[in-house]
Amino acid sequence: MSQQTKKGHFPWKHIIGFLISIALTLVAFATALWTDWSSSTIFIIILIFAVIQAALQLVMFMHMTEGEDGGLISGNTLFGFFIAVVIIVGTYWLMTSGHMHMGM
Amino acid sequence: MDLKWNEFIITGDPLILGAQISILLGSIAVVAALTYFKKWTWLWKEWLTSVDHKKLGIMYILSALLMLFRGGIDGLMIRTQLAKPGMEFLDPQHYNEVFSTHGVIMILFMAMPFLIGLINYVVPLQIGARDVAFPYLNNLSFWTFFVGMALFNISFIIGGSPDAGWTAYTPLATNEFSPGPGQNYYLLAIQIAGIGTLMTGINFFVTILKMRTKGMTLMKMSMFTWTTLITMLIIIFAFPVLTVALALQTFDRLFGSVIFTLQGDGNPMLWVNLFWVWGHPEVYIVILPAFGIFSEIISTFARKQLFAYKAMVVSIVTISVLSFLVWVHHFFTMGNSAEANSFFSITTMAISIPTGVKIFNWLFTMYRGRITFTTPMLWALAFIPNFVIGGVTGVMLAMAAADYQYHNTYFLVSHFHYVLISGTVFACFAGLIYWYPKMFGHKLNEKIGKWAFWIFIIGFNVCFFPQYFLGLDGMPRRISTYTEADGWTGLNFISTIGAFMMGLAFLIFVVNIVYSWRFSPREKTGDAWGLGRNLEWATSSSIPPHYNFAVLPEVTGLDPYWDMKEKGLDQQKNVDYKPIHMPNNAATPIIMSVIMGAAAFGLVFHWYWIGIIGGIGIFITMIARSFDYNDGYYVSVEEIKETEAKANK
């Protein structure tokens, strides 16, 4: 919390975050535009870049990990993310395997 | 929906007619009494619009007791119908309605508000706070719950009850197989109440994290506060799933979408899946606070600190994660792949490990303790062996292959009643008796309480133990009758006797409330049992003043109040008081919730114009709230002095 808020200090963290964000966007863009991979592959790659970038922004620009509640907020966010993944992946797995997929 | 009057108001059933008449007379009596004794303003100012967590807690508990009565009557009707083969007490349709409402009411409108009521009353005191983080929201939570409850309960006299089970499995619950308003009631009532629960989750999560008194680090919190914190975390992540699932089924039923239907590309199994994604965490939501209550009571009456506090904390945190990884055990037989069933079989067995750890914590807490056998302690002691029976049978059900045999038989019914009653219901009784002097300034009579206790636990075992064997003999759940040739007559009859014993015990419990109100001696200190360990007992008077603590207590270790007593400290005495900031009453929550209820009532019958007007109404109350700049008031030093002097006389 201390370094970035002080005046006169060069905001390295923001600059680096900004550059990485641009790089991630460009790579995602390039994947979509100039590769001939299947659309589902492209979709997955873009998704991964998007998640990385979202995390980056939360940490670098929105100071999620800092301050007295930093650990708590990050922990809860990760837990929420974990639960969301469990629910989505679990549901997808169940609905597409076993006897169930025959009904679909 | 085109309904004739005689379809709108349910007619033709003597049982329902009886209920209608008694509800009518009851309401008239209440209104008349309030008017005669000129209590309307008192009711409105002191209770309905109060944001005091203690009053909201009491209102939650009163509603829960009412629902225990209603759900209990449902249960007794089920047991009466099953007492003998070929009974004609309830016809199959009525039977379906009764067991559906029994399940919904007991879990969502009895267990949840009972626990949330105790949490409301006790947790802010235990963390040394003057109120919750969002007092306004707390009142809104209560009213959304209450309106949801009311909406659900009128279904049996207006329009007809839901009849697709508390699980409301599609395709049975779709319009095709459950026409009529019943299932709409289920969806909308639970939706409204669920929003309230979600707000409670956020409210108490923040309260416990941000409002603890000086010195109370996370690892110095009482066990009840810990279990509450984790419960709220589970609520925050589990209830949105229910909200979404209910909304989707509502779309199916009201607006003709095809999400869970057999027509179109609908997939009924998705509902089952989503229901249990919420449903399993939900059973942990109702058991964790119970664990907390037993921990408090056991360590109090064994006069010892909780054994292996850290292991206890670790095990509840583990449960919070694992509770989201086991939901498939509720539908092993739905045709999942062998890999899926095996995976969820293993996670389910894993979750019984942290649960087992706790049993040992309690046993070791009592080991070599000087135990006082008060009624709350008796309930806590009875909990342990009974809950173990429920847990062990749970592990049997967890084996996917074996579950093909047990699933949806009375074996399952017995399992979840063993865990829910000996866990949650015992805890509600125990907690209510334990904290009763805190709430009302006198204890419940111990002698009558012990009668109620013994009749209840004997009745409970007589009722549910035979059901394991009925299940093994192949009796399926949710059948409205059977024949002599099935060979289930004897055990069913015994089971019914047990059910009525529990009913009797409940009546004795209620009599005890009235008796003790008249005759119990009034408590003079904040520490009614003389053995209190946590801060709720540190208040200056038996019933805490509305600001809870004149000065916020300071904490240095576990069991802070025990510590203060040992050191002879009274932090509430001989100090300079400062004005205390308290929140104001709020009238918008009750108005907003009633409008919500009215809008939902319209939607139940497809009267969309009511829904639209209601929606606008809700929006207007929200705007009104945003322009409400009222940010509380100060309790003056004189008032504090006066109150404290009275308390310390």
Ligand code: HEM
């Ligand atoms: C030792 C830990 C536990 C295990 C291993 C366990 C396992 C299971 C399994 C496998 C089922 C599904 C059986 C079937 O449908 O065939 C089940 C059902 C159920 N359990 Fe448990 N359970 C445990 C603890 C609890 C607790 C603590 C509660 C609540 C307080 C609970 C409440 C329920 C309910 C309500 C159902 C059935 C709901 C229904 O189908 O209507 N269980 N349990």
Ligand SMILES: [Cu+2]
């Ligand atoms: Cu479960």
